[in-house]
Amino acid sequence: MSDLKFATLAVHAGQEPDPLTGAVNVPVYLSSTFELTGIGTDKGWDYSRAGNPTRDRVELALAKLEGGHSGHAFASGMAAIYALVATLHAGDHVICSHNVYGGTVRLFNMIVRHYGIEIQYVDMSDLEAVAAAIRPNTRLVHIETPTNPLMVLTDIAAVCQIAHARGVEVSVDNTFMSPVLQSPLQLGADIVMHSTTKFLNGHSDGLGGALVGSRPEHKARFMLVQKAAGGIMSPFECFLVLRGIRTLPLRMKQHEENGRAVAEFLSTHPKVKRLAYPGLKSHPQHELAARQQRGFGSMLSFDLGTRDAAGRFLAAIRVFLNAESLGGVESLASHSASTTHASLTDAEREAVGITDGLVRLSVGIEDKEDLIADLAQALAKV
Numbered sequence: 504m505s506d507l508k509f510a511t512l513a514v515h516a517g518q519e520p521d522p523l524t525g526a527v528n529v530p531v532y533l534s535s536t537f538e539l540t541g542i543g544t545d546k547g548w549d550y551s552r553a554g555n556p557t558r559d560r561v562e563l564a565l566a567k568l569e570g571g572h573s574g575h576a577f578a579s580g581m582a583a584i585y586a587l588v589a590t591l592h593a594g595d596h597v598i599c600s601h602n603v604y605g606g607t608v609r610l611f612n613m614i615v616r617h618y619g620i621e622i623q624y625v626d627m628s629d630l631e632a633v634a635a636a637i638r639p640n641t642r643l644v645h646i647e648t649p650t651n652p653l654m655v656l657t658d659i660a661a662v663c664q665i666a667h668a669r670g671v672e673v674s675v676d677n678t679f680m681s682p683v684l685q686s687p688l689q690l691g692a693d694i695v696m697h698s699t700t701k702f703l704n705g706h707s708d709g710l711g712g713a714l715v716g717s718r719p720e721h722k723a724r725f726m727l728v729q730k731a732a733g734g735i736m737s738p739f740e741c742f743l744v745l746r747g748i749r750t751l752p753l754r755m756k757q758h759e760e761n762g763r764a765v766a767e768f769l770s771t772h773p774k775v776k777r778l779a780y781p782g783l784k785s786h787p788q789h790e791l792a793a794r795q796q797r798g799f800g801s802m803l804s805f806d807l808g809t810r811d812a813a814g815r816f817l818a819a820i821r822v823f824l825n826a827e828s829l830g831g832v833e834s835l836a837s838h839s840a841s842t843t844h845a846s847l848t849d850a851e852r853e854a855v856g857i858t859d860g861l862v863r864l865s866v867g868i869e870d871k872e873d874l875i876a877d878l879a880q881a882l883a884k885v
């Protein structure tokens with residue numbers, strides 16, 4: 504299997520016909536418990552929190568797509584990020600990219616810090632700052648690249664070199680790129696994290712998260728967190744992600760084409776300021792994006808100046824929907840300050856540049872001419 508190309512893996516890895524019936528789709532095993540064959544013996548599963556046959560398949564598929572040792576499916580992206588730090592101890596230190604998804608900051612600041620784990624936010628585009636932040640008690644460097652919503656990149660290979668020289672693991676939130684456009688483990692990262700809610704599922708009909716580890720110790724660690732803390736992906740959600748994965752390469756092609764077209768249109772529009780799309784030559788990290796990624800994706804953000812202007816734009820869109828989330832087939836627009844980053848204080852948002860006029864787009868797979876026409880008519884009303 505491992506010598507197959509990505510699009511073939513997406514259709515087949517973990518999705519072999521059911522050995523019992525020959526069904527070409529992975530059955531959804533809606534069973535919390537499994538009959539044992541004796542005392543301490545079973546047919547491979549005993550209780551669904553510890554393991555479920557449908558979950559096994561999506562975990563295998565995710566591990567193959569990311570080129571890792573083991574995959575672990577969680578109830579949401581946040582449950583997966585929680586699993587990254589769940590086995591740390593009081594006194595440990597974590598370094599995190601400084602403008603990440605607001606939910607990650609909420610988890611770290613409002614829950615994980617209370618366990619005595621120190622969290623330090625660092626601008627990871629500054630490699631010297633990363634090196635300076637590492638201490639003897641640093642256990643993890645967590646990167647989100649590109650960041651949500653400002654599309655700031657981190658040089659994964661360079662940060663891994665710095666962290667590994669000091670014995671520190673690196674995890675990468677690969678949600679915005681999907682395994683089609685970026686392979687953090689190949690760039691040296693130890694663990695990849697996904698919100699499968701986004702591109703991997705692709706249809707905005709299920710929540711989920713995943714970790715892919717690169718070594719056997721990750722498998723033991725994350726299986727323990729799944730069994731002990733219980734934040735696992737349900738069998739039905741596993742099925743939805745498996746189904747989504749089969750069309751992921753095709754969808755990403757269209758996302759990419761539409762994302763570029765929309766970014767080019769916005770780049771010449773007089774009402775659009777601070778357009779952030781790594782595929783544009785004007786993006787300060789365009790060269791890094793071209794080197795590190797296999798495309799530029801369909802996420803972008805721009806500033807309309809004021810909250811009112813952003814509100815007028817969001818009220819006027821007709822094909823794009825005013826909604827949180829991303830990575831589904833439908834195009835979405837959202838006001839970051841009041842949605843994904845609402846849990847940050849005004850000062851925290853200002854410090855990273857999430858202004859009141861900022862709008863984020865997740866460009867879907869509709870006809871790009873319809874998308875551009877919709878944006879043009881909505882911007883005319885701003």
Ligand SMILES: Cc1ncc(COP(=O)(O)O)c(C=O)c1O
Pocket residue numbers: 579580581582604606647651676678679697698699700710711712828843
């Ligand atoms: C980059 C990123 N990471 C993690 C998450 C959290 O994922 P979930 O909503 O599945 O918990 C999100 C959600 O928007 C995200 O954008």
